[in-house]
Amino acid sequence: MTTVDLGPVRTARQVPYFLPALIAVVVMAVVTVTRSSEFIDGGWKLVLVYASPLVLLAMAQTPVVLSGGGGLDLSVGPGAGLVSVVLAAGLIANDISVAWIVILAALAVGAAIGALNGTLVAIVRIPPIIATLATYLVFAGIATQVLSSPTGYLPAWMSWFTDVDGVVPNILWVILGVGGAWWLLSRTAYWRNLRMVGSNDRAAYTAGVPVTAVRFTAYVLTGAMVGISGLVLTAVLGGADAKVGPTYTLLAIAAVALGGISLAGGRGGLLGAACGAALLFLIQNYLTLTEASSFVLQAAYGVVLVVAIVINGAWDRKRKSS
Template structure:
């Protein structure tokens, strides 16, 4: 195997997969009882909000033009607050047939708003979504000044026995989208929007739908977050933003767009979750966790850059 081939593999999903195996082995050695088959549902429920946040961040990033949506975490927190404080406690709504569509609709609307900023108004995506981040963080605190609860029993069950259901539906929807022309257009736009425009691809529509999909998946991640904490907390959502972006980069998704997918983002999120578990076992401080997240992000970006250079040299 040549050095260029090795870099290409390590720079993409291969590096995240190898790291997953290593971290899983470390966790099994540290706490084997926690990873028994009967506890897999609970473990997935614990990891689900982070996986959901990483998956939600991916479509906008794949669309290119610096499409990093930093408002995914606050979107999750806003959905969490509205579901519990407004719909459950104030309006007495507890049916999944109403709460689930409400969460997805809220997410889609917020994603569409970001899409307008990025594609219609042509504001730099990270700047536009930073504005959305600040607005949503403030509105969430207005709606919910302090943590309240509880969540309906069926929703809390999504963090246990039924934890696979919301993530499974998200990946099913993505699998269906991959069979449509929109997916090919998305990857083309993310790789080179000028070439895509020359080929007749509707760049604005493709990129707008990517932001809408990011919002829709953020709404689903908000449901996963609500299921995990079993209540509403105005401060917990924004914490997922930067960790999710780290997971996406670690999973081999190019932050420049046009390369990667949801599977890689999910594996990257699992890597970070297992790293959290291993470090928590040693009672390390949150400062050490932050250092670890930063190191992971830098390493992932460096590997992606090396992969790109190696690929360019191999085609030269």
């Protein structure tokens, strides 16, 4: 009997989707250390704090991308900016600054943002890129209308998010908390259904999976994480600025592609998104250390995004053909 060696194919299938991004993060961290020894002496803590909004927004992008159907949320940046504006200009500025109220408000506004996007995409059936581009403009416009100029007053408890005096920065616990909640979700039937819908929604529908509900829930999950991102963004900025949020949108998408998450849906997770975001921020940090111009930085982002999408697509095709 003739046997076929499937070793390389099996190896390709078994490589964790996030591994290339994780290796790249380690390599980039080593390169950064060679440029600045302060990075290893504690500078990495500040880098993580400033990178945290991007890391969380990349993680937030993940559920909708996994849901397939061209799932992509262009509104995550303006959504986080709107949450930040609501907290800083709507609650905190009016002396409503109790921790649990502010946190619940962030989650509620974020979930409402996700529910709106989910309704447009999953129920009304508007293509995700069109629906979320529309809400991108709406959220950015509302945020600018509510807060025309930056504000900088925050309650004392919010400084906890940016505290780096411990062994690890406090913001790491927030990121791990989101990751832990996602890990628990991955042990439920919803995770299996999400991957099925993302991989092949027609087959999932035939198998009895409620495709519309699964996709709608993915957008709500994304919205809830956008709410957390907006809360953290407020703490990192030391206030709110309506113009900052939108700048994170394309970077969050690039981070997802860099993290090995299939843009076609059905494969990936938050770890890959976090690694992709960390890699992007480390590249930015290194270019800043080398005193590169803002033009070079933007060009680098563009090149990284194109390379990430090309590699992501090629890897998907290889896995499907094997």
